[in-house]
Structures are given as C-alpha cells and as structure tokens.
Amino acid sequence: MKYVTYDAGADAVYITVGSGKIDRTEETGPFIYDVDASGRIVGIEILSASKVLAPGYWKRLVHRVTRALAPPNS
Numbered sequence: 071m072k073y074v075t076y077d078a079g080a081d082a083v084y085i086t087v088g089s090g091k092i093d094r095t096e097e098t099g100p101f102i103y104d105v106d107a108s109g110r111i112v113g114i115e116i117l118s119a120s121k122v123l124a125p126g127y128w129k130r131l132v133h134r135v136t137r138a139l140a141p142p143n144s
Contacts, residue, residue, distance in 0.1 A: 085116075
C-alpha cells in the first residue's frame with residue numbers, strides 16, 4: 071500500500087511505495103530513496119517539496135491520505 075506524508079517543518083514528502091526492511095539509502099538531487107537488500111525501492115523522500123513538486127495536488131493528496139489513516143472521530 072502507498073502512503074504519503076508531509077513534514078511541514080522539514081518541507082519534505084515521504085512516499086512509501088513498498089514493504090520490506092530498508093537496507094540502504096541512495097540520494098539523487100532532492101530525492102532520497104530507501105532501498106531493500108534486493109534493490110527494490112521501499113520509500114522515496116522528496117526534500118524542498120514545496121519548491122520541487124507542482125503546487126496544489128500533492129498537498130491535497132497528503133491531506134486525504136492523512137484523513138483516511140486517522141482514527142474514527144478525530
């Protein structure tokens with residue numbers, strides 16, 4: 071399952087794209103990839119998200135995902 075989180079203080083988006091234990095981290099520009107022992111990407115962090123990503127859509131997506139994961143009556 072894919073999850074998207076946004077840390078406003080760090081201005082970073084993290085997208086979980088797979089499951090598994092993180093073996094290593096690779097960095098390319100504003101992107102940081104968490105990779106498992108088989109070389110599959112487990113997660114992607116995007117630094118300076120408000121500058122790198124197109125405005126609007128991803129913030130709405132993060133809000134929807136956060137709301138969907140929140141406990142009932144929150």
